[in-house]
Amino acid sequence: MAVRQQSGIFSPGVVESIQNKAATGLYEMRGFGTLRERRWSTFDDLTFLPCSLTRIPLEGYREKCSTKTVLGKRYAKKPIELDIPVMITGMSWGALSYNAKVALAKGASAAGSSNTTGDGGMLMAERENSRTLIYEVLPSRYGINIHHMRMADAIELTIGQGAKPGTGGLLLGSKVSDRIAEQRDLPIGVDQRSPARHPDMLGPDDMIIKVEELREATDWQVPIFIKMGASRVFDDVKLAAKAGADVIVVDGMEGGTGASPSIFQEHTGIPTLGAVCEARAALEDCGLYGEVQLIIAGGIRDGVDAAKAIALGADAVYIGTAALIALNCNKPVHLEDYAAIGAEPYACHHCHTGRCPVGITTQDPELMKRLEIDAAAERIQNLLHAMTLEIQMLARSCGKSDVHHLEPEDMAALTMEASLICGIPLAGTRKVFGR
Amino acid sequence: MSELDATGLSTLDLNSRLRDLALAGTEAIHVRNPGARHNLAVAMLHPGHVRFDGSVGYYCGGLSDGISIEIDGSAGWGLAESMLNGNFRVHGNAGNGAGAAIRGGTVVIEGNAAARLGVSMKGGTIIVAGDCGYMAGFMGQKGTLIVCGNTGEAFADSLYATMCYVGGEIKALGTDAVASAVTGEEAAELETLLTAYLPPEIRATKPPAAQFRKVVAGRKLWNFDKRNWKTWQEAL
Numbered sequence: 001m002a003v004r005q006q007s008g009i010f011s012p013g014v015v016e017s018i019q020n021k022a023a024t025g026l027y028e029m030r031g032f033g034t035l036r037e038r039r040w041s042t043f044d045d046l047t048f049l050p051c052s053l054t055r056i057p058l059e060g061y062r063e064k065c066s067t068k069t070v071l072g073k074r075y076a077k078k079p080i081e082l083d084i085p086v087m088i089t090g091m092s093w094g095a096l097s098y099n100a101k102v103a104l105a106k107g108a109s110a111a112g113s114s115n116t117t118g119d120g121g122m123l124m125a126e127r128e129n130s131r132t133l134i135y136e137v138l139p140s141r142y143g144i145n146i147h148h149m150r151m152a153d154a155i156e157l158t159i160g161q162g163a164k165p166g167t168g169g170l171l172l173g174s175k176v177s178d179r180i181a182e183q184r185d186l187p188i189g190v191d192q193r194s195p196a197r198h199p200d201m202l203g204p205d206d207m208i209i210k211v212e213e214l215r216e217a218t219d220w221q222v223p224i225f226i227k228m229g230a231s232r233v234f235d236d237v238k239l240a241a242k243a244g245a246d247v248i249v250v251d252g253m254e255g256g257t258g259a260s261p262s263i264f265q266e267h268t269g270i271p272t273l274g275a276v277c278e279a280r281a282a283l284e285d286c287g288l289y290g291e292v293q294l295i296i297a298g299g300i301r302d303g304v305d306a307a308k309a310i311a312l313g314a315d316a317v318y319i320g321t322a323a324l325i326a327l328n329c330n331k332p333v334h335l336e337d338y339a340a341i342g343a344e345p346y347a348c349h350h351c352h353t354g355r356c357p358v359g360i361t362t363q364d365p366e367l368m369k370r371l372e373i374d375a376a377a378e379r380i381q382n383l384l385h386a387m388t389l390e391i392q393m394l395a396r397s398c399g400k401s402d403v404h405h406l407e408p409e410d411m412a413a414l415t416m417e418a419s420l421i422c423g424i425p426l427a428g429t430r431k432v433f434g435r
Numbered sequence: 436m437s438e439l440d441a442t443g444l445s446t447l448d449l450n451s452r453l454r455d456l457a458l459a460g461t462e463a464i465h466v467r468n469p470g471a472r473h474n475l476a477v478a479m480l481h482p483g484h485v486r487f488d489g490s491v492g493y494y495c496g497g498l499s500d501g502i503s504i505e506i507d508g509s510a511g512w513g514l515a516e517s518m519l520n521g522n523f524r525v526h527g528n529a530g531n532g533a534g535a536a537i538r539g540g541t542v543v544i545e546g547n548a549a550a551r552l553g554v555s556m557k558g559g560t561i562i563v564a565g566d567c568g569y570m571a572g573f574m575g576q577k578g579t580l581i582v583c584g585n586t587g588e589a590f591a592d593s594l595y596a597t598m599c600y601v602g603g604e605i606k607a608l609g610t611d612a613v614a615s616a617v618t619g620e621e622a623a624e625l626e627t628l629l630t631a632y633l634p635p636e637i638r639a640t641k642p643p644a645a646q647f648r649k650v651v652a653g654r655k656l657w658n659f660d661k662r663n664w665k666t667w668q669e670a671l
Binding site: 026140141142144145146147149150172173184185186187189190191193195199200201206209210212213216217218219220 | 446447450451473474477478480492493494497498499500512513516517519531532535536538551554555557558573574576577593595596656657658659
């Protein structure tokens with residue numbers, strides 16, 4: 001019999017979720033990031049105000065518009081210099097296949113950008129193929145190795161992640177292969193649950209000492225980033241700045257993950273749009289805006305999102321999910337393998353199963369072969385290049401010869417909420433909503 | 436032997452000199468007036484013996500590989516954290532997270548250790564002559580954790596494959612921790628370690644190896660299983 005009317009409260013997704021929990025007795029776990037229908041303010045609620053009579057644009061396809069990005073100017077002797085303001089975020093070897101990690105490194109390097117290790121230590125092939133490599137120090141300390149740390153171009157002390165602030169990661173047993181188990185010092189096949197807290201520090205006062213330790217360990221040469229999931233951003237950013245971060249990374253709730261309880265992805269943290277505004281306000285409030293660089297992450301899809309984040313105060317953006325999609329995530333190929341894990345192209349968030357049909361989030365050697373490293377690296381390079389062109393086009397149309405000169409005044413808000421959050425006049429008015 | 440006076444030196448200067456001395460092959464370095472400062476002897480990557488003439492602060496010898504460090508006093512939080520290899524000896528007590536995330540080497544604490552001793556340890560050996568605080572061994576992955584005295588609560592919670600031994604009273608086991616008597620073979624190995632690493636006068640005051648209890652993972656948390664839902668509710 002045809003279903004005549006579905007409940008908006010007990011929607012098919014809710015019915016499925018309840019029945020899953022009734023079958024397993026556990027919360028649901030999956031990868032990808034939030035799947036909720038968008039009901040909060042995002043970068044889509046802003047529009048650029050290009051030049052017309054009051055300002056003069058640069059030639060869109062020709063005139064010089066710098067994208068050079070320098071991070072770590074506060075204390076590090078060697079700040080990192082990137083050709084573009086779009087960077088690859090930390091994703092672990094373990095969550096990702098070897099081929100995916102190496103392709104990200106090669107692609108980012110070819111585009112003049114950086115990539116980041118992840119919750120499982122550094123792959124030597126990743127270092128060898130990276131122009132600029134950021135070494136993550138995470139609560140789990142899986143694979144931590146001082147020699148690897150000293151090879152890095154920057155250190156990222158990770159407190160949390162946008163997809164799941166306040167909790168650690170998961171790597172289910174199907175992905176804890178012999179190589180991953182060895183790298184992480186774990187028994188083969190365990191469901192690895194990463195800690196939420198660092199083992200040797202608790203609050204922000206400890207973090208001040210921890211940051212000094214990381215500087216001592218790297219001779220004060222390389223920048224120290226502090227990364228956090230976006231929750232109480234205004235206060236957390238100030239504490240990270242006080243702890244001595246050169247660069248602060250704020251990862252909004254739209255951020256992705258290889259595996260976590262789905263409720264964290266859907267119901268924790270604040271959206272990236274609000275996060276960038278609060279982060280900038282925090283740095284301005286303590287007089288460090290411009291001195292401490294800001295990287296924004298969480299659901300950045302294209303050069304438009306990146307340009308808006310930069311205009312609101314970010315120095316650079318991280319991409320994660322978008323980079324995986326460039327690698328072929330959710331591409332309609334190998335349909336039978338999507339079906340085998342209960343997924344389908346464009347609706348696959350089954351990274352946690354380790355049976356990624358396109359060879360990205362798997363440790364299976366046969367599946368991994370589907371991701372050919374050089375071709376995949378070229379797609380990453382192309383995406384980064386295209387995103388950079390998009391940022392430049394928008395910046396030139398706003399009369400900027402440097403993408404970092406984009407500012408809130410280059411945009412109008414399309415909704416009252418976005419106007420309120422960003423402090424930008426609502427389109428069609430000359431007023432900031434709420435002020 | 437080479438002597439360094441920490442007075443008036445910045446941490447950066449002091450650590451640079453320690454590294455230069457170790458690199459030059461100096462076998463014994465004596466640091467006077469460490470003043471319980473943080474981050475001393477961080478990332479020492481060459482062999483040698485550094486002796487601190489007093490207490491040290493947080494993260495002493497953290498992120499090191501191959502150094503031997505002796506502390507004539509007590510150590511702050513995160514002693515030897517993330518060490519790859521080396522030998523640490525604290526004549527006094529150690530603060531929270533001693534031996535956190537070590538991947539190899541040996542940490543000997545002749546006094547007591549505070550909370551989260553050996554948390555997330557991934558290898559190596561930790562020996563505490565005295566007592567330890569709560570959550571010692573939490574999420575221990577590999578290696579051996581020996582406490583000759585009493586433990587705090589939640590001992591050995593959520594273990595992976597670290598082997599724990601306790602000579603005194605276990606105040607409370609953590610989730611999924613399973614205690615049993617040591618086998619004859621284990622007692623012999625334990626005795627070898629205790630004899631090798633504890634001064635005879637301290638070893639003499641501790642229980643015989645055969646009286647130690649062994650604590651390992653019950654492995655109920657190793658894989659998600661609906662039949663263990665009560666365990667998961669209580670898991671830290």
